[in-house]
Amino acid sequence: MAHHNIDVQSAFEAVCALFHNLKPREKEKIRANFTCSYIRRGEIIFRDGEVPSGLVCLYKGKVKIFKEGVGGRDQIVRMARPVGFFGYRAMFADENHIATAEALEDSIICTIERDCLLEILKTNANLTFHILKSLATELGFSNNRTITLTQKHIRGRLAESLLFLRDTYGLEDDGQTIKVYLSREDLANLSNMTTSNAIRTLSGLCNESVIDLDGRRIKILDAYRLDRISNLG
Amino acid sequence: MAHHNIDVQSAFEAVCALFHNLKPREKEKIRANFTCSYIRRGEIIFRDGEVPSGLVCLYKGKVKIFKEGVGGRDQIVRMARPVGFFGYRAMFADENHIATAEALEDSIICTIERDCLLEILKTNANLTFHILKSLATELGFSNNRTITLTQKHIRGRLAESLLFLRDTYGLEDDGQTIKVYLSREDLANLSNMTTSNAIRTLSGLCNESVIDLDGRRIKILDAYRLDRISNLG
DNA sequence: ATAAAAATATGCTGTTAAGCATCTACGGTT
DNA sequence: AACCGTAGATGCTTAACAGCATATTTTTAT
Known part of the structure; x- marks a missing residue:
């Protein structure tokens, strides 16, 4: 949305702060593969079944990630808050998205192009380990949630x-x-x-x-x- | 159980085959921190709340991983099969176990000591990325399962x-x-x-x-x- | 071999929450 | 302001499943 002025540089710095141990060269590389966009309340960011284009980060706003269940009944599996990543699971698992992301309010989202990030990860063990840890934590949440929702x-x-x-x-x-x-x-x-x-x-x-x-x-x-x-x- | 002869070397090779891109020095290191034990049907391997001692691998047998829910009603969150890891989530997330593992039949399990593995991961980005990918896949399973069990x-x-x-x-x-x-x-x-x-x-x-x-x-x-x-x- | 315990099978009853239907309040549009 | 569409509120009915009781079979321990 060209009529909205997004301070891309500020967004970029905020997103980079989420990564730990990023070398200057890696940061440059990400900068070159970094895009921002303005999303209106109710707009879909990605849909169930789509190929993940990259790592998505919420810079401003709120986003729900949900799966459509039997009989059109949705289940929200995650709520994203700024500044934080979402929709990365599918990318790392090398799968299509298994859920849909929708903005709950007007939001700004940033994307780091997929291949760029994977290249960095393959040489930066510290960063990779950091993400691994986040996924392990989230898997714990998900398991707890299963018990909660069922029992x-x-x-x-x-x-x-x-x-x-x-x-x-x-x-x-x-x-x-x-x-x-x-x-x-x-x-x-x-x-x-x-x-x-x-x-x-x-x-x-x-x-x-x-x-x-x-x-x-x-x-x-x-x-x-x-x-x-x-x-x- | 000393009266059972476990072929530790075979088990070790089988477990190592699960890791990809393991350097000779890393393999040696793991060998030095590798233990095997025989587990009877019904025995508990680890309990909800315990500190993870290391990476556990099922070499033979079958294991269920379950969480105790409200009113003593358990929910099985994972079924392990040989040769495969289990109980690694808590270790990577730096948390205590959030589930209990019990042998469904007489089994042989191997353990790689925690610090040894973490050291290797911190320098081997490829291996770390491989595990990251597994966790991402499993998180997908878990999310799907939540929908299934609830809907x-x-x-x-x-x-x-x-x-x-x-x-x-x-x-x-x-x-x-x-x-x-x-x-x-x-x-x-x-x-x-x-x-x-x-x-x-x-x-x-x-x-x-x-x-x-x-x-x-x-x-x-x-x-x-x-x-x-x-x-x- | 036998007793005791655990697992399986099956019926009945009660509760929980889903499915609808109806009505009202609110928000955005013209 | 009047309109429409959506969201929220509330009551009634029904289906799904839990809870419990009891009987039967199988497994385990002695």
């Missing part, structure tokens, strides 16, 4: 999602409001339930004064109880 | 598990019998259902001549239909 009851799943969103995006200055505004449908798709049940369960938690609702603004009033609901409910 | 119906989940077991352990010489003999409970824990429902659903598939049951022996009579049930049921 916890609706209230527990929703409570966990709210805590997850708080931990991922933080709180507003009031120290209570979760810094992300999701539709009830997205909240449902994150927590493996129908939209109706997300609405119902949110109302329930609100009636019990565990949370407070104001449209899509969600305030956590009683984090301790929410945590208990997540762990035992 | 498919019982029949679909069980059918998928049977196909998964066939693909993991292969078939007996008759070309039909799955080469692993799990309890109904393990089958249930693999498919996210109660033992009762695993038994019921297996009986159902047997009545429909999709599979044949003889104790723990499971024959796939109609792989095409089983596949359809997995994908649509």
Whole structure:
């Protein structure tokens, strides 16, 4: 989108800061294969089935990564926050994407061209090891998530999602409001339930004064109880 | 178990074959930090919460890796087959184990001491990249599995598990019998259902001549239909 | 060989959450 | 401001599956 001025150099520096132990020559190489683009809320960044073009980084905004399940019911598998990578799994596994990425708000994303990055990785063991570690951590999350989504009851799943969103995006200055505004449908798709049940369960938690609702603004009033609901409910 | 003669050298060569691009010096180093042990059916190899001692490799036998869920209901997150690694996620993520590994039959496992391996990885980018790729692939599996376990119906989940077991352990010489003999409970824990429902659903598939049951022996009579049930049921 | 324990089979009941349908509130467009 | 479309709220009904009880078979230990 040419009408938006993106400070590519700032974005580049921010993205590079995510890499550790980058040699000057490697940094130059990345600079030459680095692109930025402005993405509108609701726009798709990549789709399930597509070939990964490179390493994608979220510089500004929020992005959900989801898989379409049986009967058009989506499951959100990841929420990206700035500054951080996403959509790298498929690239490293040498596979097509197995999920779709969509901007939740107007965002700026950067891409490092695939071959450029792979070349660097093949000679920089430290960097490769660093990424390996991230993948191992994420695999742990994913395994935990499988247990959560299959075994916890609706209230527990929703409570966990709210805590997850708080931990991922933080709180507003009031120290209570979760810094992300999701539709009830997205909240449902994150927590493996129908939209109706997300609405119902949110109302329930609100009636019990565990949370407070104001449209899509969600305030956590009683984090301790929410945590208990997540762990035992 | 000293009364069992394990051919450590053969095991060592088999394990090394899993690594690609191993330099002679690195191989020597691994040999010096390589141990083997005999594990009885039902024995625990590592437990949820423990510190990973090193890279574990299954040389002979079968191993399940599971997480204890809410209310003592386990979820099997991985099935290891020889010759292959398991329990490496926690080590690479620098975390304690988040699951328990138990031998499904008498097995031989080998361990490469942790620091030894990490040292090699930090200088061998090719090898590190290879492992990175494996982790990325496994993360894809895990994400797919989350969708399956949460969205498919019982029949679909069980059918998928049977196909998964066939693909993991292969078939007996008759070309039909799955080469692993799990309890109904393990089958249930693999498919996210109660033992009762695993038994019921297996009986159902047997009545429909999709599979044949003889104790723990499971024959796939109609792989095409089983596949359809997995994908649509 | 026999007792005890574990695994398997099967039926019945209850709960959870999905599937709908209906109604209301809100947001963006003309 | 009036319109439309989407999102949110809420109630009712039903399907899927868990939970439990009991019976039977198989395995393990002594």
